[in-house]
Amino acid sequence: MLTTVARGSGDLVSVRIMGQHMIILGSLKRAQDLLETRSTIYSSRPAAPMVNDLIGWNWNTSLMPYGDKWRKHRRSFHQFFNSAVCPKYRDVQVRESHEMLGRLLQDPSKFLEHTHYEPMVEAVTPGAFLVDLLPILKYIPTWFPFASFKRKAVIWKQWGLDMRDIPYEETKERFVKGEALPSVASTLIHKVLQDPDQKQADVLARSTAALGYYIIAGTDTITAFTRNFFLAMANNPYVQRKAQEELDAVVGYGRLPEFKDQINLPYVCAIIKEVHRWRPVIPYGFPHMSVSDDEYEGYFIPSGSVIVPNVWSILHNPEVYYEPERFEPDRFIKDGKLDLTGKDPEDVAFGFGRRVCQGRWFANDWLFLIVSHILACFVIEAPRDAEGKPVRLAPEYSSGLVSMADSFECNVRPRSEAMQELILHLQEED
Numbered sequence: 001m002l003t004t005v006a007r008g009s010g011d012l013v014s015v016r017i018m019g020q021h022m023i024i025l026g027s028l029k030r031a032q033d034l035l036e037t038r039s040t041i042y043s044s045r046p047a048a049p050m051v052n053d054l055i056g057w058n059w060n061t062s063l064m065p066y067g068d069k070w071r072k073h074r075r076s077f078h079q080f081f082n083s084a085v086c087p088k089y090r091d092v093q094v095r096e097s098h099e100m101l102g103r104l105l106q107d108p109s110k111f112l113e114h115t116h117y118e119p120m121v122e123a124v125t126p127g128a129f130l131v132d133l134l135p136i137l138k139y140i141p142t143w144f145p146f147a148s149f150k151r152k153a154v155i156w157k158q159w160g161l162d163m164r165d166i167p168y169e170e171t172k173e174r175f176v177k178g179e180a181l182p183s184v185a186s187t188l189i190h191k192v193l194q195d196p197d198q199k200q201a202d203v204l205a206r207s208t209a210a211l212g213y214y215i216i217a218g219t220d221t222i223t224a225f226t227r228n229f230f231l232a233m234a235n236n237p238y239v240q241r242k243a244q245e246e247l248d249a250v251v252g253y254g255r256l257p258e259f260k261d262q263i264n265l266p267y268v269c270a271i272i273k274e275v276h277r278w279r280p281v282i283p284y285g286f287p288h289m290s291v292s293d294d295e296y297e298g299y300f301i302p303s304g305s306v307i308v309p310n311v312w313s314i315l316h317n318p319e320v321y322y323e324p325e326r327f328e329p330d331r332f333i334k335d336g337k338l339d340l341t342g343k344d345p346e347d348v349a350f351g352f353g354r355r356v357c358q359g360r361w362f363a364n365d366w367l368f369l370i371v372s373h374i375l376a377c378f379v380i381e382a383p384r385d386a387e388g389k390p391v392r393l394a395p396e397y398s399s400g401l402v403s404m405a406d407s408f409e410c411n412v413r414p415r416s417e418a419m420q421e422l423i424l425h426l427q428e429e430d
């Protein structure tokens with residue numbers, strides 16, 4: 001029997017579900033007080049038997065409990081994705097973006113298909129499966145009538161292992177033959193082969209490389225963000241026009257926006273911030289877990305409590321963001337410049353404290369290319385109704401950890417013949 005007991009109000013709510021304490025943090029102050037100032041206590045993850053034991057994803061940093069193993073994996077990932085290293089990947093990201101533009105040009109009606117979505121996010125959503133609340137369930141046999149989660153787990157486990165191991169093994173084979181291209185995986189393999197404890201080094205290397213392929217941590221979030229961007233542009237044509245005017249003035253027509261232009265494109269950057277704020281892709285926060293008893297402003301928080309930052313309510317606080325449901329990049333512009341004082345949505349959308357997203361620099365570069373390139377090259381319009389009026393798009397969202405908009409229709413067309421030719425030309429060059 002599932003029982004829920006709730007206490008507290010406003011921005012700090014404590015809930016008990018089947019004996020499990022859960023604290024929901026509804027303001028930036030609460031989230032920072034606990035997850036950042038007291039990060040030694042609040043940086044673990046809740047046990048997730050579906051993911052860790054059944055699917056066998058205990059090699060994934062983002063799901064590991066706080067401790068030495070997590071620290072080792074985080075350090076290993078950090079060396080390849082810290083802010084100083086990420087600019088090295090920009091050439092590859094630019095080429096990827098050119099390809100994406102080419103696909104959009106070829107078949108604009110399939111703009112959602114040019115993004116990538118894996119249903120596995122369902123599995124990393126704590127509480128999505130009863131087994132996460134009742135770990136004993138993991139021992140029931142796969143053929144048991146209600147054990148569909150176990151059957152899914154068998155498929156996902158193999159999929160996860162293939163995703164981690166196949167590209168790694170292929171790179172290793174090429175490396176041994178001296179044919180591997182420079183990559184995160186080949187750098188790691190080079191180190192493994194020199195390590196006295198090759199077996200252990202190999203385990204860490206393949207986990208880092210798998211995350212490094214940004215398959216798990218990255219693609220769902222980037223896909224969800226891109227969908228929200230299309231949605232915001234289709235519903236707000238004046239925002240789109242304003243961004244395109246800025247792009248035309250700063251970049252001109254003969255080339256695509258580049259990283260060096262970013263500083264002169266405050267409105268385009270404000271759109272990225274506003275997409276993070278308006279429809280955060282992890283709206284109910286990535287849960288943390290406390291590792292010792294604590295007392296906070298008169299509340300006793302027992303060890304093992306699940307702590308959930310309510311990202312949606314923080315980013316929709318009308319005291320910080322006027323008319324929060326409105327898509328309004330101008331809220332981040334002051335005197336023609338980007339002004340994020342006390343309101344940068346990325347301080348919230350990428351999580352908190354010691355568990356803050358490790359892919360944020362890589363993601364930011366990627367999102368800048370997606371948004372600026374699409375805006376420079378295409379017009380995005382909502383479909384029209386029988387009277388010729390634009391339809392207000394309002395898709396449903398999935399309820400997983402990463403909240404993804406369901407598919408929706410949009411008219412996407414090149415802004416001009418010149419832009420069309422530029423895309424084709426860039427593809428020939430790459």
Ligand code: HEM
Nearest residue numbers: 061062214217218221286350351352355356357358359363
């Ligand atoms: C729109 C893009 C993205 C968003 C909004 C996002 C958001 C997040 C959030 C909220 C967390 C949890 C933070 C916490 O527990 O407080 C996280 C963790 C993580 N992210 Fe991202 N992420 C994005 C893209 C990426 C990409 C592209 C990568 C990889 C290249 C990545 C790698 C990671 C890793 C490794 C963790 C685990 C950190 C840990 O548990 O120690 N993320 N991300």
